Amino acid sequence: MTAPGTPGALDDGWRRLDPRTALVTAVLTAGVVVGTAVPLVMGFLGHFGAARAGLWTSAGAVLLTGCAALAGHVRWRRTRYRIGTGHVDLHSGLLLVRRRSLALDRVRTVDLTARPLLRLLGLVTVRIGTGEHQDGESTLELDPVTRAEGERLRRLLLARGAAPDGDATAAAIGESDGVLAVLDPRWIRYAPVSFVAPMLGGAAAGGVMQISEWAGAQGDVIHWAVELFQALPLFWTLAVLVAAALLTGGAGALGLWTEMWWNYRLEREAGGTLRVRRGLLTSRSTTVEEARLRGADLVEPLGIRLFGAARVDAITTGLADDEEAKEASHRTLLPAVPRPVANRIVAAVLRQESAPTATPLTRHPRAARGRRLRRALAAVLAPVVVLTVLAAALTPVLYWAALGLALVGIPVAVALALDAYRSLGHALTDRHLVTRSGTVRRSTAALERSGVIGWTVRQSYFQRRAGLLDLTATTAAGTGAYAVYDTGAGEGLRLASEAVPGLLAPFLEGDGGDPDTVARPERERSASTR
Numbered sequence: 437m438t439a440p441g442t443p444g445a446l447d448d449g450w451r452r453l454d455p456r457t458a459l460v461t462a463v464l465t466a467g468v469v470v471g472t473a474v475p476l477v478m479g480f481l482g483h484f485g486a487a488r489a490g491l492w493t494s495a496g497a498v499l500l501t502g503c504a505a506l507a508g509h510v511r512w513r514r515t516r517y518r519i520g521t522g523h524v525d526l527h528s529g530l531l532l533v534r535r536r537s538l539a540l541d542r543v544r545t546v547d548l549t550a551r552p553l554l555r556l557l558g559l560v561t562v563r564i565g566t567g568e569h570q571d572g573e574s575t576l577e578l579d580p581v582t583r584a585e586g587e588r589l590r591r592l593l594l595a596r597g598a599a600p601d602g603d604a605t606a607a608a609i610g611e612s613d614g615v616l617a618v619l620d621p622r623w624i625r626y627a628p629v630s631f632v633a634p635m636l637g638g639a640a641a642g643g644v645m646q647i648s649e650w651a652g653a654q655g656d657v658i659h660w661a662v663e664l665f666q667a668l669p670l671f672w673t674l675a676v677l678v679a680a681a682l683l684t685g686g687a688g689a690l691g692l693w694t695e696m697w698w699n700y701r702l703e704r705e706a707g708g709t710l711r712v713r714r715g716l717l718t719s720r721s722t723t724v725e726e727a728r729l730r731g732a733d734l735v736e737p738l739g740i741r742l743f744g745a746a747r748v749d750a751i752t753t754g755l756a757d758d759e760e761a762k763e764a765s766h767r768t769l770l771p772a773v774p775r776p777v778a779n780r781i782v783a784a785v786l787r788q789e790s791a792p793t794a795t796p797l798t799r800h801p802r803a804a805r806g807r808r809l810r811r812a813l814a815a816v817l818a819p820v821v822v823l824t825v826l827a828a829a830l831t832p833v834l835y836w837a838a839l840g841l842a843l844v845g846i847p848v849a850v851a852l853a854l855d856a857y858r859s860l861g862h863a864l865t866d867r868h869l870v871t872r873s874g875t876v877r878r879s880t881a882a883l884e885r886s887g888v889i890g891w892t893v894r895q896s897y898f899q900r901r902a903g904l905l906d907l908t909a910t911t912a913a914g915t916g917a918y919a920v921y922d923t924g925a926g927e928g929l930r931l932a933s934e935a936v937p938g939l940l941a942p943f944l945e946g947d948g949g950d951p952d953t954v955a956r957p958e959r960e961r962s963a964s965t966r
Contacts, residue, residue: 449518453511454559454580461508462501463553469497517578519592524564526576538576542566544728544753545766546590548721550583555719560586564593594709594723616710616784617770617777619700626772627693628686629739635685697771702781710750710785712769722766728753730887730913731868732769732782734793734880741878746778747771748785751883751914767914782882792868792882797861803902804922805857812849816842852876862920862931869909869935871920881918887911891932891940895925907932 515528523537545565554560559580566574578589668676698716705711708726713719731751740746748770770781779791786792820838827834856875863870869888872880890910899905899922907928908919920928932940 449520450516451518452516453578454582455512456557456559457512457580458505458508460553460580462505465504466501469500524576524593536576538564538566543593544725546593546723548586548590550719552717554580558583562586562589590723615701615703617702617781619697623771623773624690624693626740626743626745627689629743630689631737631739632689632692700771702769724750724752730911731881731883732785732793733914734778734782736878738876740772744775745772746775748778748781751881753913792865792870793880795863795865795870797863797870797872800860800922801904801924803904804860807922808853808856809850812853813846816845816849860921862923864931864935871918873921883909883911883918885935887913888936
């Protein structure tokens with residue numbers, strides 16, 4: 437219950453959002469309106485003149501901002517929430533009143549986010565979620581409340597009773613409380629080599645063209661660029677454009693990384709929760725319950741992998757990334773850092789003496805390498821053949837395009853295929869199934885064997901001829917499935933049998949489900965347990 441006299445308190449334990457809701461809504465709307473007004477004024481100049489264009493635009497901006505402030509006040513008046521004995525309740529709406537409720541025992545996350553304006557006012561947005569994909573129905577959002585109220589809600593909603601396994605488990609959870617990792621500014625060196633950099637470079641070029649169009653000067657910009665590069669050979673023109681895009685994108689990636697990861701801190705709190713806090717302008721706080729942690733994923737995109745770095749994602753239940761949290765995955769516990777540091781954090785998070793992601797892996801048969809080489813070459817040679825046919829029918833110029841694609845594409849495809857084969861591997865530890873795969877994005881996942889609820893065995897016609905199969909562990913955590921690709925048939929079945937004894941036995945031939953025998957001849961078989 438809420439004590440009488442508490443700010444925002446109503447009767448029967450109900451509370452309102454912060455009274456500054458209308459102010460926040462008005463200021464945010466004004467910012468959007470100002471950004472939209474610039475191209476509108478430019479567009480109106482040719483029709484109404486500067487004075488009338490400015491007057492009409494200003495009047496529209498004031499009207500929209502006032503309406504937004506009124507809507508914010510109504511939302512504050514008509515929104516209330518409370519934490520009862522078994523539920524979190526949220527009532528909102530004016531004409532159509534919406535009543536929503538989440539059971540307390542289903543609450544998995546309580547995340548706090550504060551945009552720059554909210555931070556300035558000492559406010560936060562609280563997102564309470566169950567970690568289920570139900571089109572937003574599994575999430576309640578309180579926007580905004582004071583930071584103190586947000587912290588109170590976080591502690592209260594994530595509080596649990598005694599540990600399920602008794603006092604020994606409770607003691608084990610609390611014995612390693614404290615800071616696990618803090619920001620090292622040297623980690624920023626990995627930002628420019630991420631896949632974000634070239635994307636930001638392209639976005640910057642698109643932004644310049646859009647702004648020039650608003651100003652009615654797009655033709656002049658294109659003419660200036662043509663004159664600038666017309667004296668250069670085509671190769672150097674492309675080289676300069678690529679370099680400019682990479683430099684611009686690299687600068688943007690540095691800024692984006694700083695905004696997302698500044699003030700980063702990973703800590704284990706009393707009661708068995710992992711908390712990630714980060715953000716320069718917009719602060720974010722994400723909490724992961726250790727009781728729902730099923731492993732860790734060492735993720736190495738190609739760019740940062742070439743520099744010996746990796747990031748760490750949690751494999752956990754109850755952390756579904758909803759539509760409003762796509763900009764930063766809830767599962768990321770650690771940004772790109774040197775690989776030894778990442779393995780050390782994995783060990784600390786999983787409470788292991790050594791990281792399972794650093795375990796030596798069993799290599800896959802050479803037939804797996806052949807499959808990757810054939811697929812990579814097919815992906816390159818198919819367009820080469822198409823260009824050659826078109827050249828014979830249309831113009832000989834396409835012969836040069838086909839030749840260039842073959843000269844560049846074949847070595848790249850072969851290199852990626854060989855790297856993909858070298859990345860394949862798997863292992864079993866006392867507690868974890870470890871599987872690694874990928875080249876553009878290599879992933880080394882350490883999944884708790886107790887978290888495996890089923891197996892799916894896939895074996896195509898060509899895999900059967902090569903003695904290979906794909907083995908997928910299904911789980912309620914993380915992405916829901918972690919695969920061991922193109923392993924030997926006998927080795928894969930033995931791995932599944934040892935990881936979760938007895939689960940795959942009905943799908944093996946021979947007496948007693950002997951793991952040394954091959955799977956039944958169907959293309960796909962699966963086993964599961966609940």
